[in-house]
Each structure stands twice: as structure tokens, then as C-alpha cells.
Amino acid sequence: QKEVEQNSGPLSVPEGAIASLNCTYSDRGSQSFFWYRQYSGKSPELIMFIYSNGDKEDGRFTAQLNKASQYVSLLIRDSQPSDSATYLCAVDSNYQLIWGAGTKLIIKP
Amino acid sequence: EAQVTQNPRYLITVTGKKLTVTCSQNMNHEYMSWYRQDPGLGLRQIYYSMNVEVTDKGDVPEGYKVSRKEKRNFPLILESPSPNQTSLYFCASSLSGQLYNEQFFGPGTRLTVL
Numbered sequence A: 001q002k003e004v005e006q007n008s009g010p011l012s013v014p015e016g017a018i019a020s021l022n023c024t025y026s027d028r029g030s031q032s033f034f035w036y037r038q039y040s041g042k043s044p045e046l047i048m049f050i051y052s053n054g055d056k057e058d059g060r061f062t063a064q065l066n067k068a069s070q071y072v073s074l075l076i077r078d079s080q081p082s083d084s085a086t087y088l089c090a091v092d093s094n095y096q097l098i099w100g101a102g103t104k105l106i107i108k109p
Numbered sequence B: 001e002a003q004v005t006q007n008p009r010y011l012i013t014v015t016g017k018k019l020t021v022t023c024s025q026n027m028n029h030e031y032m033s034w035y036r037q038d039p040g041l042g043l044r045q046i047y048y049s050m051n052v053e054v055t056d057k058g059d060v061p062e063g064y065k066v067s068r069k070e071k072r073n074f075p076l077i078l079e080s081p082s083p084n085q086t087s088l089y090f091c092a093s094s095l096s097g098q099l100y101n102e103q104f105f106g107p108g109t110r111l112t113v114l
Helices: none
Strands: A011-014 A019-025 A033-038 A045-050 A054-058 A061-066 A071-076 A085-093 A096-099 A103-108 B004-007 B010-013 B019-025 B031-038 B042-051 B054-057 B076-078 B087-094 B109-113
Touching: A011 A019, A019 A033, A019 A085, A019 A103, A033 A061, A033 A071, A045 A054, A045 A061, A045 A071, A071 A085, A085 B042, A096 B042, B004 B087, B010 B019, B019 B031, B019 B087, B019 B109
Parallel strands: A011 A103, B010 B109
Antiparallel strands: A019 A071, A033 A045, A033 A085, A054 A061, A061 A071, A085 A096, A085 A103, B004 B019, B019 B076, B031 B042, B031 B087, B042 B054, B087 B109
């Protein structure tokens, strides 16, 4: 069974600090990696995707991928209270997306 | 407005009473999928469809049926619901079955089976 693991949290971060969210996956053949954000009671929405080893930056968000370690992370710089949500990691495996259970992030004003 | 719609948004039913949750997208997407989300378990795929008349089982298909007669619609059918199907259900669509395409989610359907 292919797996995607995330720390469930909650992860509490002061406003303005960097939030670091981590995800590990089991399928070495995975090629596509996604971070979705889900506010309480709402549906998931895509934040970033990454395919290549290294860093990918988009505004305050940076996704980092290390395929050798089977590890993908999301950094949120200058965290804002509006970033408080659950962050879901998703990884492709055999034409399906396998989802982690999500990390709950709380940004403290 | 480009969107995925689901109906109903909330449903309370009893064991064994057949129900259908509708899903419709207006983006001409080929790929559609149904997920259930349970606390601590994340999103688990029930069924997916790469295109009209093509459906495949996901990770947790037992107790569910789907059909894809039209490109825009992908209903989820519970022939004989049971309490373990109480969950939050999401329909999603993407441009194609290539997994680098963003998936767009519907607002969710919260189902309670008594």
C-alpha cells in the first residue's frame, strides 16, 4: 500500500515567522508532488506542485523536493493568520493521487 | 464561473436507503474523481473516470457505484448505505488524467447514515 505521511500537528507558529511543513512518501516511482490547503469546512485548493528535485518558489511559498530521501516540504515565509489551515500533501502513484492526512497549521497573532 | 458543484451539501439518511450524490463540472474536464475524507485518514479515492464511459476503482470502492454518461456529470450512488459510509465526500475534476493537472474540488457533501 502506497503511503504519504504527514505530522498531524497542530503546528503553532508566530505571525511573521517561517512555517515548515513536511511530508514523506513510500513510492520511489512518484513523479508529481502537490501541496493543497484546506480551511475548516471547505474543500482543498492547490497551493503548489513540484516535479524536480530542489526548490520551487511562488510568493511566500517554497516547495522543496528530495527524491532520494522521499521527502517533500512546504515553507511559508512571513506567516499570516490567514495561513491557518490544514495543509495536505499529495503524491502521484500509478495514475492516482495518494493523500496524506494533513498537518493543521495555526498562526498565532 | 468555472466550478464543480455537488448536491446535496448535507444529507442524513438511514441504513439501506439508496441515495445519489450528484457532481457536475462546467470546465469541460475529462477527468473526474470521488473522494471521502475521514478524520486522521486524509482523502481516499473511491472511483475515478478518465473520460465518458470510462470508470475505475480507487482505493475504497466497496459499497459505491458511479457512472459517466456525460462529460460534465459524475454521480456517486450508494445502493444500500451503512453507518461506516458516514463521511465527508468530495468530487473533483481536472483537465485530463495526467496527474500534473490541478484538481478542482466541489464544496463537499457531508453524509450521515444512521
